[in-house]
Amino acid sequence: MPILAAMLAGLAMIGPFTIDTYLPSFPAIGRDLAATPAQLQQTLSAYFLTFAVMTLFHGTLSDSFGRRPVILVSLLLYIAASLGCAAARDFGQLLLFRVLQGVSAGAGMVVGRAVIRDTFEGHEAQRLMSLVTMIFGLAPAIAPVVGGWLQSWFGWQAVFLFLAAYAFVLLAVCAAYLPETHPATARQPFELRPLARTYLTLGRSRPLLLLCFGVGLNFAGFFIYIVSAPAFVYDLLGLNEKQFAWLFVPGIVGVMSGAFISGRVAGVLTARRTIGIAYAIMFSAAAINVGYSTLAAPAVPWSVLPIMLYTVGMALAMPSLTLLALEIFPRNRGATSSLQGFVHTFLSSVSAGLISPLVSHSDATLALSMTGLVALGFLSWVLYLRVQPVPVAHARAG
Secondary structure, eight states: OHHHHHHHHHHHTHHHHHHHTTGGGHHHHHHHHTOOHHHHHHHHHHHHHHHHHHHHHHHHHHHHHOHHHHHHHHHHHHHHHHHHHHHOOSHHHHHHHHHHHHHHHTHHHHHHHHHHHHHOOHHHHHHHHHHHHHHHTHHHHHHHHHHHHHHHHTOTHHHHHHHHHHHHHHHHHHHHHOOOOSOGGGOOOOOHHHHHHHHHHHHTOHHHHHHHHHHHHHHHHHHHHHHTHIIIIIIISOOOGGGTHHHHHHHHHHHHHHHHHHHHHTTTSBHHHHHHHHHHHHHHHHHHHHHHHHHSOOOTTTTTHHHHHHHHHHHHHHHHHHHHHHTTSGGGHHHHHHHHHHHHHHHHHHIIIIIHHHHTTOHHHHHHHHHHHHHHHHHHHHHHHHHSOHHHHTSBOO
16 A cells, blocks of 8 residues: 555646746746746646646546556656756747646546545545545645755756656656556446536536535635745745745645544544544634734744644545545546546636735735635535435545
8 A cells, every 4th residue: 555655646746746846936937038927827827727627538538548558648748748848948838838737747646546446445545545645745845845946056947857857757667566456347438428428417416516626625725825935935924945845844744744634533533523623623724824914924934834734624624525526426436536636726727827816915815815715615515515415424534
């Protein structure tokens, strides 16, 4: 289990690495490519848009052709896209290759969830999901720190060369050790019309959609700080490119702590109890965040400690919510995972493209955004409990 968890976490880490590693380089990229801050924000939005669309296909492609081929081909495309970003000579070229990164970066996350449910059942699946989440949680802490030092030492092109090298290592490891967990006898033909019918069926499931939005909105409450990191770190906290760890490390300590707790309570607490505790933690963190940002000026560590507490609750809830969603359509776990990824990324793109530009100028508005997003996530969970049969809602966590 630890080896599989490390591989799946490494694949899932491509997403946050692709987002967070180049954030410290925004000023340098803007100078070299004559790009405005608004245009640089478009490189995030374009990435998220294609990432979101492709999550609808990664899982279903793996249902048809197997888990391994989809992951390996996606890694090859990602390597090429990252090299293209490093070689970009103007903003248009960078935007194009960011789109190609978005096409390929989500396969590991989406297909990895399906691999877990192919391989394990019940609380064992939750323990593995929690372990993957805990390892995966290192990425947003490591990425901006690595990106800041690479920017300081070598320039922004080195950031994208690092991403290509990381993907190449994953390609070699997965080619050697990743098992095929979806046998040929269980595969379904890849046809657009049946695919559309499958998504229509999934999209009509209110319990599934509510769980997907619950996971995505909870994450968006934290992600609003990730996409606002240049403004939060440089402008509000007054730090430099080598100090992004002040934002990311506390948040990821929270993610790893919440994932660890989730693994420990698997099979002990019900999913409903686990998720209820998680929301209590998130709301407490949001209230502290609003209170501090209203009464005091931004400063470390006080401005980031509520974010750390929030991520404890977010990561505690995520495995239970995800596994409840994957249980609704057992024969279409790849498509279900794709739909989860689409909703998750769509909400992330809304945070990056619409919410962040409006609220990143102030720590108070960022804190209020966190509160509003988690409130919407909690509403999704409450509505799910009303429409889902009681035995499922009260099932043991995992």
